[in-house]
Amino acid sequence: MCKGINLTEFDLMIPPKGYPISSFNLYSHEAKFLALKRNFEFGSGVIFYDRLFIGLSLSDAIWFKGCREIEGSYVDYLEQEFGKPVLLSGPDGSLVYCALGSEWKLSQDQFHELLLGLELTCYPFLAILKPPVGFETVEDALPEGFKERVKEKGIVDSGWIQQQLILEHSSVGCFVTHCGAGSLTEGLINNCQMVELKAGVEVKKGKEDGLFTKESVCEAVKIVMDDENEIGREVRNNHDKLRKLLLSHDLESSCVGVFCEKLQELTRRFSN
Template identity: 40%
Template sequence: MALDGTHQQVEAILSSNKPDMVFFDFGNWVPTLARQLGIKSVYYAVVSTMAHSIIKKVTKEMAVEDVLELPPGYPCPTVKFKACEADAVYFLAESFGDGLTFGERITTSIEQSDALAFRTYREIEGPFCEYLAQKHHGKSIFLTGPCLPETKTQQLEDKWVDWLSKFEPKSVVFCSFGSQSILQKDEFQELLNGFELSGLPFLVALTPPQGCTTVEEASPEGFEERVRGRGLVYGGWVPQQLLLKYPSIGCFVNHCGYGTMWEFLLCDCQIVLIPENADQMLNTRLMANELKVAVEVERGENKQISKEDLSRAIKLVMDKDSEIARVLKSNRAKLKETLAKGDLQEQYINNFIQGLQNLVIK
């Protein structure tokens, strides 16, 4: 792992600058180095407390049922991996650097650090924060809040406004998986077919699939003609936060990445989730199973999403007469009211700073 090759440079920087503390993530050797120099170390995670709560020792030889078994005291049994997602847990047993597995690198980093820090609110992940504190013998856990960028002074470009303004309020389905998500061509086409099948207007922002340079060449045959006027597929970056606030956007289909999760909790759209990676799967279960603010698209036995299942999920949440849609909207509105309080993020930052100051003088 390239990070491990920076050990000497990091040691030189810490020795010469003598900071009070150092933040790190996968550099499991940083806490020992920092301790030798009289410096506090803080493990700062970019994924959820759920993902860290479920981490345990895993070997490639373990049976699937043992791999999927939740650790003792785990607080939310509905936030877990499905049987077909065992590979996501087996990844903890993969080699990840000098004689360490991925899981060992994370657990060593956590156990050796002086404190843990997460980009979350207790209002959403409180049970997992408490569980981690107990699991790691009262180790300090600091929360920064999601720290989303401000968009108050930004405006949506005319090209998006011109297209979206043609539709009724809350009628358009918006889909974005982020620039790091690159689908196979057949997966890409199945998604587009699902949006077409829904019968609703849609804006899809996806990176061209593997083997294709544009979304146009990757689209199903005849697709553009069939959806002309109500469907738009874009292969570049889009201003996601601004689009989510536009009046005609009524549903957001996404992968439930951690940053995206916080963005949609503060919008007024119905949410449909298609997780791809391990942490996204747990984020999705929290949103759909525990907090009940979203629905997850079911995958078939081949682990793929079908156009029928995607269309069904979209129509379910967009049906104004659906009891499920009403419950989702109500639950999300209650959460948004809590999370959108003007000074909540500032309170978390102030508490975070105070926690760091207390750590230094221990």
């Protein structure tokens, strides 16, 4: 990450030198999105890239919600790149639970594809989604005849929900998520399998346009819900390992302890 260098979408599709996973590559639509967002202006006329770079460069330390046992190689990479400590505070069925965060709005077409995909699975589902772009309510945006067809097995709402309590319920077997940091941790410490979105299965999207279909949503859900599916078994095994790690008695106190020690060390260093 270098201030002032105008990276193209093609540059962004190649992992930077020293990045932990050299086989990781962005799809074309993801690189285009990042290239566009780079120049997106926040308040005071500061573009997204400058705001991010200034914050990371001028801070005494970088803090993330995570733990070294899972993200250690990325922590080492950031510490080397920015020459400063990275602090980690640690981690705070049959029903398909779907939620894409409090800010994510789908287009009407993608909203329909997601719901129709959930319907295709034939599993009962609870979807908590914001109304798609151009609509005031979820009700107005539902596919034609959808509400009547799924009335015995599906609920779609846009209200606030106590997600952790939902995920803790034994009925929830699959979590379709946008993989925000909070949702990711909440999903991992519960028994539901995550779609996406080796502890989840990605919903296939077009490499150029980044769009998913009802068939790809249905396929991903069925993979993690099928006890006989080889990929599903691998996902469940990996998920179980991460769940045990995140729920271990000493992990959170250890992460918080290291976090506090590093803060104290930084305080002493800059007070001298």
